[in-house]
Amino acid sequence: SSISGCTVNDGVFVFLHVSAQETCQSSSSSLYQERRLILVNVGDSVTLQCLYQKDDGGNPLFFWYKQPLRQEPKLISTQFAFDRKGTFHDEFKDEIRFTLKNEKHSLILTISDVQVSDSATYYCAKSMNRFHMQFSEGTNVFVKDENSFINALVQQSDSETIHSGDSVTLKCTASTGSCDGEPSVYWFKNSEDHHPSLIYTQSDNSDQCEKKTNKTHTCVYNLSLNNLNQSNAGTYYCAVTVCGRIVFGNGTKLELKGKKCCNMSNYYLYSSELIYILGGALMPTTTLLICLFLMMCEKKISQSKETTTKVGLSNKHIL
Known part of the structure; x- marks a missing residue:
């Protein structure tokens, strides 16, 4: 779930959680985060940008929130539109890895030397008064630790070449070791023309996991894609x-080709049936053409005989 809106009552924030498809669609038109998904490695830097529209008046207050998986949002910072420096709160007060910048119609939060604990959804928010706030769609940040010694393995189905209009089911098998709690699964899509995007997430997977006697979990996740077109081409990550x-x-990796007509066996069967149908129709x-041809031949022969007879009689008369 993610933040969709916020009301303030006597300084107490009450957050509303809804599905990702309903996240701030109408209330956050004046806030925009370009990157919806960022994948980084431990030690990298992450730059989160929040674009906002200029208001006719007032000095709105802006917020940055961090929402780790299955946790409540945490307030990172507050900053007025005309303020060059913001204020960090709570656990972020002494966090030197986090820095703020306020440029023209843009708030920038930079996290340097990212750690696995920085994996979360980051939202920027705007408040014109103490009774109403607007939230952006949020940016999902996932930090990968290539040197992790976790006893886990995620395997995916092989790459495929398919045709437009086809359907395909992608398979992901995860052996998650002996960790407590049910794992959450995410599906990402990466293509040459766009930034990586989060297309599906699921946290309740109890019906897809098998717990063995040695306390290890093996889970199988399927992602079904139907009526594919060229926009579905790309690499899908579980x-x-x-x-x-x-x-x-x-x-x-899914590669798409044009629509297929039919396989060769069906083609030959169809061709044979078509020959029989056309043969029967023709x-x-x-038969009619042959009969007409024979009749014309007989008529010509008959006319030729009559002409020969008349010529013979005429010759006799002259003699």
């Missing part, structure tokens, strides 16, 4: 949260 870490699969016409 990622599973394990022991507070996120483990990625090697990816399944048989009466062919």
Whole structure:
């Protein structure tokens, strides 16, 4: 779930949680975060940008929130539109890795030397008064630890070449070791023309996991894609949260070709049936043409005989 709106009553924030599809669609038109998903490695830097529209008046207050998986949002900072420096709150007060910048119609939060604990959804919010706030759609940040020694493995189905209009089911098998708690699964899509995007997430997977006697979990996740077109081409990644870490699969690449007509066996069967049908339809016409041809031949022969007879009689008369 994610933040969709916020009301303030005597300084107490009450957050409303809804599905990702309903997140701030109408109330956050004046706030925009370009990157919906960022995948980074431990030690990298992350820059989160929040674009906002200029108001006719007033000095709105802006917020940055961090919402880790299955946790409540945490307030990172507050900053007025005309303020060059913001204020960090709570656990972020002494966090030197977090920095703020206020440029023209843009708030920028930078996290340097990212750690696995920085994996979360980050929202920027805007408040014109103490009774109403607007939230952006949010940016999902996933931090991968290539040196992690977690006993977990995520395997995906092989890459495929399919045709437009086809359907396909992508398979992801995760062996998550002996960690407590049910894992969450994420599906990402990465293509050459766009930034990586989060297309599906599921946290309740109890019906898809098998717990063995040695306390290890094996989970199988399927992602069904129907009526595919060229926009579905790309590499699909499955990622599973394990022991507070996120483990990625090697990816399944989908390449799309044009619509297929039919396979060769059906083609030959169809061709044979078509020949029989056309042959049956043309048989009466062919028979009629043959009859007409024979009749014309007989008529010509008859006319030729009559002409020969008349010429013979005429010659006798002259003699």
